Amino acid sequence: MGLCQKFKGKFKKCNKEKCALACMECDTSNLPKHIRELKKYKAEFQRFHRYIKYAKPVIVIFTLLVWYILIKYGGFKAFSVFIALLFSMVTFFEFFFLRRIEAKILNPIGSLKNGVSEIARGNYDVEIKNCVSNEIGQLIDSFNEMARKLKEGEKVKSEYEENRKTIIANISHDLKTPMTSIQGYIEAILDDTVISREDLSKYLKIIYSNSEYMNKLIDDLFLFSKLDMQKLDFNFAEVEAIPFFNDLFEEFELEFQERGFKFAYTNKLEENVVFNIDTKRIHQIFRNVIGNAVKYRGGASLSLWVDLYMEKDFVCVDVRDDGRGIGEDKLEHVFDRFYRVDTERTKDLLSTGLGLAIAKELVEAHGGKISASSVEGSGTCFTIRIPALIISR
DSSP states (O other): OHHHHHHHHHHHHHHHHHHHHHHSOOOGGGHHHHHHHHHHHHHHHHHHHHHHHHHHHHHHHHHHHHHHHHHHHHTTOHHHHHHHHHHHHHHHHHHHHHHHHIIIIIHHHHHHHHHHHHHHTTOOOOOOOOOOOSHHHHHHHHHHHHHHHHHHHHHHHHHHHHHHHHHHHHHHHHHHHHHHHHHHHHHHHHSSSOOOHHHHHHHHHHHHHHHHHHHHHHHHHHHHHHHHTTOOOOOOEEEEHHHHHHHHHHHHHHHHHHHTOEEEEEEOOSSEEEEEEOHHHHHHHHHHHHHHHHHTOOSSOOEEEEEEEEETTEEEEEEEEOSOOOOHHHHTTTTSTTOOSSSSOOOOTTOOSOHHHHHHHHHHHTTOEEEEEEETTTEEEEEEEEEOOEEEO
């Protein structure tokens, strides 16, 4: 019984020291003292663990020895047997108590210690099997959750770093091409050879187009970076959907008529709807989506159909064209940064490769969604969904 009481006393003392450590103020001046206390606690815990580990076989041997002595010198008298049974019950109770302490407390803490060591080495793919239902079991569950979140954070960090490298490579490519073109034409102009006025005008137009492309690329990059960091300012206001979209698509219809393209807008809303939007950013969303249809129409003509309708609690707009369409394997990437449907990264002075990525970020900033469907050779349909507030009577 003394062995059990001695362990309980030390374990109680250990818990008090642990609580004292938890209540300390973690300032830098006390850091060396905290480290010494933690080392002391760790050493005492390891000593308890060894004590229990070696106490169990000692208890068994000691019990068998007592039985041997009582039987040899006391015979099988009833009193001797009673004393031996009583002593055996006490010692076996203490044995199973220590075994339970080891299974429920010391072994799980040892597993936690190993898990923390793995985390410290940068191995976040670690999970401790939880076989206990006490406070230490809750601690193990919390540790597993922490390890899972650290692993996810490391994965996101790795993906972010990979995206950063890809963006830098894409920017370098998209800026180097027009810069090389500008440099080449300027060198031709500065050359001593005679250049006709027609050639000079042609060279200057190419230089202007390339510089305009670089300026647009920088503007799109700046806008996308602000969206990515959630630092873009929005001026939200409650707007009626029907008047807003009537004015918006009337502007696009005039532009299409000037270029000889077909534009058809249909309002399928039965009642007017109010939604909370930044009108400038919504205009930019449709400018990017419709501009994308114009750039990649695949021919001299283009027909565009726009449908406005209500679906559940969302104001929805379908933008369909009769262009060349997008392959199924490429459709899932159309909203990626710098992605172009063409496998060759040929420079298109009308496209920076960021238009649809910016449109997606702007739609999501409004709490909405944008999706695309396409049949190769038959055209593409973009659907923009913006949450509605109320129905205006």
